[in-house]
Amino acid sequence: MSLRTRDGLGGRAAIAGIGATEFSKDSGRSELRLAAEAVRAALDDAGLTPADVDGLVTFTMDTSPEITVAQACGMGELSFFSRVHYGGGAACATVQQAALAVATGVAEVVVCYRAFNERSGRRFGAGVQHREPTAEGAALGWVLPFGLLTPASWVAMAARRYLHAYGLTPEAFGHVAVVDRGYAATNPAAWFHGRPITLADHAASRWIAEPLRLLDCCQETDGGQAVVVTSLERARDLPRPPAVIAAAAQGAGRAQEQMTGFQRADLTGLPEMGAVARQLWRTSGLGPDDIDVGILYDHFTPFVLMQLEEFGFCGKGEAADFVAGRRLPLNTHGGQLGEAYLHGMNGIAEAVRQLRGTAVNQIPGAARTLVTAGTGVPTSGLVLVADG
Numbered sequence: 001m002s003l004r005t006r007d008g009l010g011g012r013a014a015i016a017g018i019g020a021t022e023f024s025k026d027s028g029r030s031e032l033r034l035a036a037e038a039v040r041a042a043l044d045d046a047g048l049t050p051a052d053v054d055g056l057v058t059f060t061m062d063t064s065p066e067i068t069v070a071q072a073c074g075m076g077e078l079s080f081f082s083r084v085h086y087g088g089g090a091a092c093a094t095v096q097q098a099a100l101a102v103a104t105g106v107a108e109v110v111v112c113y114r115a116f117n118e119r120s121g122r123r124f125g126a127g128v129q130h131r132e133p134t135a136e137g138a139a140l141g142w143v144l145p146f147g148l149l150t151p152a153s154w155v156a157m158a159a160r161r162y163l164h165a166y167g168l169t170p171e172a173f174g175h176v177a178v179v180d181r182g183y184a185a186t187n188p189a190a191w192f193h194g195r196p197i198t199l200a201d202h203a204a205s206r207w208i209a210e211p212l213r214l215l216d217c218c219q220e221t222d223g224g225q226a227v228v229v230t231s232l233e234r235a236r237d238l239p240r241p242p243a244v245i246a247a248a249a250q251g252a253g254r255a256q257e258q259m260t261g262f263q264r265a266d267l268t269g270l271p272e273m274g275a276v277a278r279q280l281w282r283t284s285g286l287g288p289d290d291i292d293v294g295i296l297y298d299h300f301t302p303f304v305l306m307q308l309e310e311f312g313f314c315g316k317g318e319a320a321d322f323v324a325g326r327r328l329p330l331n332t333h334g335g336q337l338g339e340a341y342l343h344g345m346n347g348i349a350e351a352v353r354q355l356r357g358t359a360v361n362q363i364p365g366a367a368r369t370l371v372t373a374g375t376g377v378p379t380s381g382l383v384l385v386a387d388g
Helices: 031-046 066-073 087-103 136-142 151-166 171-185 199-204 271-284 301-310 319-324 345-356
Strands: 013-020 055-059 080-084 109-117 207-209 222-231 243-251 293-295 368-372 379-386
Touching (some): 031 109, 031 222, 087 222, 087 345, 087 368, 151 207, 151 301, 171 319, 243 345, 271 301, 271 368, 271 379
Parallel strands (some): 055 109, 293 368
Antiparallel strands (some): 013 243, 109 222, 368 379
């Protein structure tokens, strides 16, 4: 089992292409069109055509099914199509599923995509509005009557406990926001291009759900992002340097819920990400000291700190100082706080750019990147490395 032993996927597939639409607050077009634009851009980047594609992977909570995207892009027959559950936790898992299909010969070229009008259309930050009854949704019945209605309010519970346990103030979260917005300020594709912030700006932003302020919460975005996965051998023959998938993992913790696991004995960590971390390190043979760039899912700043601790970059309660000391380049595209909120797919693209040496905020010599997906839910992660 991969929870205890190294798996055999590492090094057998690679990301060969990335593509995106612009990131906006009002795209003015359908989510299907956004998906098709992102997919075609990724294929163009890879030097491939829709006719080369035989697999598609996306998320649930998505209005553009695989077969519809295939039709819109002019693809032919598909031998593999899949959707991964749990919102942003699915981002890296889409690449894992694509790599599994490629490594086992089920498909040769698989495109992973995410596209939505998440600002002008359905806003995930609006929280619970209408839900059909489900077994997993029953957990919300324990928190909704008490006013915990939005993702920010759910994260605030864990954030408050984290601050209390380690004797910190909300300024600890501000370091993440400042780093992300600093990189976004120099990224022309970012929504907050040209708009860095300071710790004072963070402290002056309004409360959303104490101890979370406005600048602790990611933005909402219209847009699309896609990545192309194929075998490492085929990727080497394509125009762009391959980003080798050295390890890919999913993780769900004991007594896992979707954002509301308040019954756990310890609210200061992310057990689901701990499971991912152990699998990624074991399979890749790497560790925290080997990573050149970290692209950590940043829908809310406190969970970035907890992720750093789960992956062993620093001790428990030490992540704020770790970020403030700039000991690891983090979210060099600006993250979801600064560039765009595409449920983590734009973070995967940034990791690829860093390995290619084409990132706007390029880290010299970047050869090993860590990418994570949404936290507080069953989640996933990737270690991507440069070829050779």
